[in-house]
Amino acid sequence: MSQSERHRPKSVADIYLSFTVLALQGFGGVLAFIEREMVERKKWLTREEFIEDWAVARTMPGPPALNLSIMIGAQYFGLRGALAAVFGMLSLPALLILLLALAYGRYGNYPQVTEALHGMGAVAAGLIIATGLKLSTALKMNPMGLRVCVSLAAAGFICLALLHLNLIFVLPVLGVIGCVIAYRKVAP
DSSP: OOGGGOOOOSSHHHHHHHHHHHHHHOTTOOHHHHHIIIIIISOSSOHHHHHHHHHHHHHSSSOHHHHHHHHHHHHHHHHHHHHHHHHHHHHHHHHHHHHHHHHHHHHTTSHHHHHHHHHHHHHHHHHHHHHHHHHGGGGGGSTTOHHHHHHHHHHHHIIIIISOOOHHHHHHHHHHHHHHHHHHHHOO
């Protein structure tokens, strides 16, 4: 997408409403929804910008989706945009969580509720996998190359899912390896 095709939010209210809708859609994880909304529908970011911003948001303290919303809001409207994005991500969802907690306290022991929650977990996992596959198209432009990226991802999967190593150890090791490889490829 070129700069001429890029759109921008109309106002701070547009930022607030957009992130409120995203937060309400993404119960259990909003990455898939944020990518589709910001890149494909609204065209506030290119796919490459989204991936770069998402990588930065993942390294910052706090929830990555909230960090990303702050970055997008600030990019267009500074502090007011960042605050609008935060309130959009938190205000209505917080109210809904309180209402759901009340309902769960009353109906949480019913088997139908337990099974429904298990089903929602599977749907959330599917959305994350689908988004990962969609975003993988940008790997061909990664300076490390597709083979190295896939190898690092596979090593992460093996360490976390199969060997059950703690993320606090796996992430720094694989992160340093990735940084060293990228630096060697990019350095003059």
